[in-house]
Amino acid sequence: MLIDLSNNGLLYVVVSSSLQATCNSALSTNGINMANVRYIITNNDSYWIRDYGPWTIMEGNNNMQMVDFIYNRPRPNDDAVPSAIANYLGVNLYQMNITHTGGNIMTDGQGKAMSTNLVLTENSSLSQSAITDMFNTYMGITDYQLYPDPNNTYINHIDCWAKLLDVDKVLIRSVPTNHSQYNAIEAVVTQWQSKLSSYGTPYKIYRVNTSNDEPYTNSFIFNKHIYVPLMGTANDAAALLAYQNAMPGYTVTGYAYSNFESTDAIHCRVNTIFDNQMISVQHIPPVPSAVSQTLTFDVNIAHTNALNQNGTFISWKTGKNGIWQNSYLSLQSKGNWLTNLTAPVIGDTLFYWISATDVTNRNVTLPLCADQDPFMLVGVYVPAINQPQVQLQIQDNNVRISWNAVSYANNYIIYAANSPDEDFLPVGSTSATFWETTLNTEKKFFKVIAQRVVR
Template identity: 40%
Template sequence: MKFTYPFLLICFFASFTSVSGQQTTIQQPDYKRLHYLSAEEMLLPFRSNVDFTETPPPVGPVRMVGEFEPAQSVLIRYTFGIPYSLIREMAEDIEVVTLVTSNSQATTVLNLYINNNINTANCSFLIAPSDSYWTRDYGPWFVFDGLNQPGVVDFPYNRPRPNDDNVPPRVAQHLGINLFGMNVIHTGGNMMTDGLGKAASTELVYEENSQSNAQVDEKMLNYLGVSYDVIDDPLGDYIKHIDCWGKYLAPDKILLGSVPTNDSRYNDYEAIANYFATTNCSYGYPYKVYRVFTPGGNPATPYTNSLILNKKVFVPLTGSQHDNAAIAVYQQAMPGYEIVEVLYSGWIDTDALHCRTHEIADIGMLFIDHRPVYGEINNLDSIPVTAKILAHSGQELIADSLKLFYSVNGGEYYQTSLSLAIGNTFIAYIKNYDGNDTIRYYIAAADQSGRSMRHPYMAGLDPHTFTVGTVPIHELYLSADTVLFQFEYEQQFAVYNLTLNDIQIDSLTTDAFFLYPVQLPILPATITPGDSLMVTLEVIPGVAAFTPYAYYYDSIIAHSSIGSKTAVLKVNMDLLSSLSEKTNEQIKVHPNPFSNQVEFSFDIFTNAIQLPANLRIFNNAGKLIFRYDMQVLVGENKVVWDGKSSDGAIQPAGVYYYQLKVGENYYNGKLIRSNR
């Protein structure tokens, strides 16, 4: 098992003087373009069956950390593939961790840092043998599990370099965090994620694994919590690393390369750009697509192969006539960031700055999970803004720091406090605007560890933006057109009375098998003008294990004295299937598996003479096929399902799911119908 190796971390502190950095001009052979160490290594057979010990996945739901999220350090390797000027710039603000083979080599590198005027107070050394400087390709992937604990996900590296392949366990051990092994042959240069459950790679990941595509997707979901976008590579340079032509800049922004119209790859590049421009990001609207000209050649144009490190973006430059235009694209796409030009003769089109560095996520980061208000929204008296705020440091949030800042039509920013709604979710309201106004806003938070965070990251320099409809609405209104269950089992929405008269809410109904109301006042209930009714919904444990990498949609309807309003329910399938079944000794299901019929028996202990109950059966696609409503008495009760749908059709052998509701209690589980 490759997860148990000793390590040693050495920190040095010293004064230093300035010396020029190294520059090397080498005509790069093909093997370098493909991230091989030699022509001989390039000819070695591909390792399709790597000796790798897989662990169970993290407790779900899992969230993979994006490159643009807070980092505590950056991982590089000696001997270097980057200039001293880059190391010097990174060490100004963040710890630079250098992989070395021994104490002696660490001393050698320390002297090199001192001689090149690098801030050694921000330098440390991890003694771990490695084979190459491509830390991006073999370095650790960071996640937070369903318990909000940090971890490293390791994978079999797709190059025949056992020392490189052993680096992620060393990093996890150094950080003192969990290590998970995912048996999917991969490489970090072919992986990017938005930090909110989306990730993308080229088809290389399917080509290099003997598993089916569906099995690869399932593991990416289970270990990394990502819905996987696998895209045909347009580059035509055979390495098929996505960072050679694309990069997530934020959850809603992507940078893509472009080539001349007479380039044979032009249509492929444009098809990918059109795909992202018409595909919704995790925020619910299409990606903002930025293009940078990357025709390749000599000098190289590896502009998407940059590194985002907290508030700096390090962009590889080569002296090409296209360098200035590339910097301008970054400045347009990432206002507020410091765009750092890194001129170096060692960059090539398929191997540059991103390939040779790897951020180490801040394992105690302050995380704000917010889905922005966007587009044109209804003209309400106030607009709710909600966000989940998690302090992974374990320290308390600073109440006075939890703020919503908003500006109307470019004016000064107002601020209002966020108040706790439920769990880790906070809410505040935008007010004092008119129809047709443009609202810009951001969220701020800090915790007792000294960390602070903004959403979006550059706050007022790059705020969330939306417009208010012209005509005020006077009706029954739901605060969320879509109630999204992405990572949390509980979510809220509000029913607003926007009329001038009282409205009576008669009932809330849904056919959604996966949830029930948690906090709901006695209905019917009256909502006075301008007031609202808050409803909390919770996903029911253990009801499904349906098609992964997708969402299940349903609806909930508020019925009132002036009509009905519907909210869409959107549930992450992984959230449903990752929940454990709820068990209770009061209910017995027998036989299971069954062939003809299955019996549910349960005892009722209550002061009531009888209770309402219903049994619902769903097929493996989540479709309700059978429902039976009843009244049950105190004592022993039995109900039988004969394996038929409500209209009498015999159901085939397979997996089914039941939901038995007795009074306010739910019991859920899996049924298996065997062949007759």
């Protein structure tokens, strides 16, 4: 796995000065891409860098900074590692006066964060509102969601049973009905179902079978790769498939290791140092209207380098079989971009995704899976439908009625009567622009009505 990580980005290694040579020898002799290795020299007590490592924030001008907290274990060297990382990177380190741990927090990058109730237990002197205010002040979190720990283990970390995959996607472990944790797990699933994502939509909840308490949610996502712990059980293959189904387009790879545990695997032992020139995209999908033909798509883009406008666009299509088209975003004010698209009419669905690219070729898409799992807007706009111009052809007793294609119409009803003063009754319907019949009377009157049928 370290080989893959070092080929997929920079690999930062926290190591003491006395062990650096040994570490360097072990990495270089085992196929690590040493050109991408960076050493942060400091003492540490354990390898659980997820739990004691710093949290990353981007300040108002897209400047990367870091946030520290009181590590919830009596390991002073580990607790001092965030300071060493911040010094190495040359960024500020802000100190939150809260006891916490990195394995017990997930964020969506849009203002929501999730933890178990452990944060309340370990900070009993603070009210929940005080904790929420602190996360808002330091982290920009506007919705801090707390969940009971369904595993009911000693560790109470959210990464032992849930994994946030995208702004609106979460993977949650599942177990058989006779498992002791079944009811508690399903209860937190119900709690997730009651929440709205930062897109204003319900969460897409994916499940992964952990009947043997496998730590499949303790995975690591890095540069469109997902690293999944494997335990050598019959559930391993299905776990990889669960990630592939949830995150199409991502490379999903499993790794087995002899000392992985149900409460300690990949995510616990790896942390992320973010790109200090990263692009961040925020967007709330517009709500289609029944009376407006125009949809305005507002996108907030935070970036360090200038954006490449040819790579900054909304890609969209109407219907699953439509052809992707790009509409370029237009800068309105600092960080705020928009474009207008024609709203899907009732019965149609608009699919779209957002791309932001800068002049260094850094790129971010929203959703993360882009065209393989795009945003979806179901049309409610009711268009005005004109009536067709009809032509009649007669040969012997055969009648062919034809007409022009009418915008937005997908069905045409043919009515007939023996006299223009009688009631016209439906005699046929078609999605084509012609209809044929045989006359069995001397005279017949026809009319065609265009309509849009919602299927």
